[in-house]
Amino acid sequence: MADQKIQPLSTKEQEYAIKTWRYLRLAIIILVSGLGVAVVYQTFHAPCKCFLTSISAYYYTAAHGYFVGALVSIGVCLFCLKGSTEWEDIFLNLAGLFAPIVALVPTPDEDHATAVLFTTRDIDVSVTNNITALLVAGAGGLLVAGGLSRRHRPKRPAWIGFAVAVLIWAVVLIWMAADRSSFVGHAHIPAAALMFSCIIVVVWLNALGYKRKKGKPSLKNGYLAIAIAMISSAAAMLIAKWAGWDYWLLVLEAALIGLFALFWVIQTIELWHEGLR
Numbered sequence: 001m002a003d004q005k006i007q008p009l010s011t012k013e014q015e016y017a018i019k020t021w022r023y024l025r026l027a028i029i030i031l032v033s034g035l036g037v038a039v040v041y042q043t044f045h046a047p048c049k050c051f052l053t054s055i056s057a058y059y060y061t062a063a064h065g066y067f068v069g070a071l072v073s074i075g076v077c078l079f080c081l082k083g084s085t086e087w088e089d090i091f092l093n094l095a096g097l098f099a100p101i102v103a104l105v106p107t108p109d110e111d112h113a114t115a116v117l118f119t120t121r122d123i124d125v126s127v128t129n130n131i132t133a134l135l136v137a138g139a140g141g142l143l144v145a146g147g148l149s150r151r152h153r154p155k156r157p158a159w160i161g162f163a164v165a166v167l168i169w170a171v172v173l174i175w176m177a178a179d180r181s182s183f184v185g186h187a188h189i190p191a192a193a194l195m196f197s198c199i200i201v202v203v204w205l206n207a208l209g210y211k212r213k214k215g216k217p218s219l220k221n222g223y224l225a226i227a228i229a230m231i232s233s234a235a236a237m238l239i240a241k242w243a244g245w246d247y248w249l250l251v252l253e254a255a256l257i258g259l260f261a262l263f264w265v266i267q268t269i270e271l272w273h274e275g276l277r
Contacts, residue, residue, distance in 0.1 A: 018275035056107035075099030090161035098195035
């Protein structure tokens with residue numbers, strides 16, 4: 001079948017597209033804010049009246065529903081949101097793919113400072129069910145993406161992104177099938193690390209794009225400040241871990257999530273009327 005030429009959007013259609021990007025960015029900000037509320041509320045209503053050693057540990061508490069729902073929803077927003085460049089779009093998509101795994105597979109450390117709502121069997125059954133559904137849905141998405149690629153022939157970066165997505169899907173499938181207990185017990189940490197790594201890359205790409213847009217280096221490049229803060233936070237908290245501080249992961253997750261929200265605030269303001277840079 002011959003490729004169909006994509007017709008340019010009318011002014012009204014462009015307005016609809018810009019509003020869609022705007023609402024997706026706002027949704028991410030609101031969802032992250034709600035996650036903060038859920039964590040703080042649980043902290044002050046738990047028997048111990050104390051923070052857990054990681055945000056991920058709130059999976060095991062009464063904040064479970066919002067924690068899972070927010071991360072899955074953020075993943076959908078990241079995947080659906082078009083980046084200003086091909087590479088930004090790819091890393092947004094990859095972060096969006098990892099987010100549901102982070103949500104549906106809990107951290108192995110439930111932190112016994114609070115009552116745990118789920119038994120080991122509950123978690124095993126839940127993860128098996130949910131990841132199976134995610135794999136089937138992901139397979140459908142990959143088939144659709146592959147079919148669309150045959151019609152519109154995307155550029156090389158898009159093909160690379162597609163190949164990486166297929167690889168991630170295959171790794172999750174094989175890991176689940178070969179050693180389910182290992183997957184349930186250990187998949188959360190690498191998925192979270194890869195998700196945040198992709199987000200840091202997106203922030204750096206925005207710092208470069210903003211610099212090109214302005215035509216010269218700018219001290220007002222908020223994206224650059226956020227990227228540096230993210231990397232600095234990770235380095236500082238790894239040192240804190242080495243020093244034996246129990247709350248290093250909680251502070252690292254809180255810092256990265258807070259900076260993640262700030263990134264979307266800055267980008268929403270910058271691209272409010274443009275949609276894309």
